[in-house]
Amino acid sequence: MYNSTNSAMRKVTVPELLARKRSLGAPPIAMVTAYDFTMARLIDEGGADMILVGDSLGMVVQGLSNTIPVTLDEICYHGRAVARGTARAHVTGDMPFMTYQVSPTQAVESAGKLFKDGAFESVKLEGGEAFAEHVLRITRAGIPVVGHVGLLPQSVHALGGFKVQGRGDDAAARLIADAKAIEDAGAFCIVLEAIPPDVAAQITAAVSVPTIGIGAGNACDGQVLVCTDLLGLSRGHTPKFAKRFAELGDSAVAAVADYVQQVRSGAFPDAAHSYKPNHSEETPDSAALRH
C-alpha cells in the first residue's frame, strides 16, 4: 500500500516508486528531464519524483537532430551535474545508442559505468522483448532498470521518423508483450512513448510495475516531459503531447533584450550594481555574495 508520509527532502527510492502503481491508490509519478545542476535544482524543488538525464540531451543541449550520437561519457558528465543539484528526486540515466545493443555483457558494463561515473540511481534503456536478457543481466548486477517501449528515438531511422507506435491490434499486442517481457526481466518502471491512450491503458493494466507516459494519455502511472518543453524554453516545433506550463523562453529573450538595451544606453550597471569606493560600507552579506 502506498505510504504518503515520506519526508519531503529524503531521496525517493526504487521500492517507493514501485509502490506508486496507481492501482495501489498512489498519486501518479512526475518525472522531468534535466541535464545540468541549475535545472535539476529547480525541478527537484518543484517536487518531481524522478529526474531523467535523457539522451534527448543530444537534441536539447547539443542541437542535434536525433539522439544517436550521444555518448556514455556525455551522459555521465551531465549525470554528475544533475546529481549535485538533486536532494529528493530519484535520478535515472539513459543508456545511449550502441552502449547496450551489442550484448547483455556490454549492457552490464555500460550500466556499471553510468552507476559509478555518472552518479545515477538507475539506468534506462530502449527496447522490448529483444532486450529482456540485457535488462535481466543489469538488474542482477544490482542496478535498477527503467524500460522504454513505444516510440524508441534511437530507432528513428528504422521507424521512418518520430512516429506514434502501437496503432492497430497487432502493433498493440506486440507492445504489450514487449512491456511484459521487460517487467519479467526486472525493470522497476517502464516509459511508454507516443502510444494511443487506450493501448497505454492496456499496458498499464497488464504490468505490475509503474508505467510513465510521454504522449501516452493519462491512464499511465506517471508522466514524463522534457524540461525545455515543460518550461516553454524550446523554440520551434514541439510535439502535440508536450504541454508548455510556462513560456520562459519568451521571458529570457525579453530579459536579454532589456540587458542589451541597458548596456548600450549606459543604464547598466547603475550604482546599485556597483561596488562602493569604501569597502567597509558594504554589508557583510553583500560582500559574501561575491568573491
Ligand code: KIV
Ligand atoms: O531521452 C529522453 O529524454 C527520453 C524521454 C523523452 C522519455 O527518453
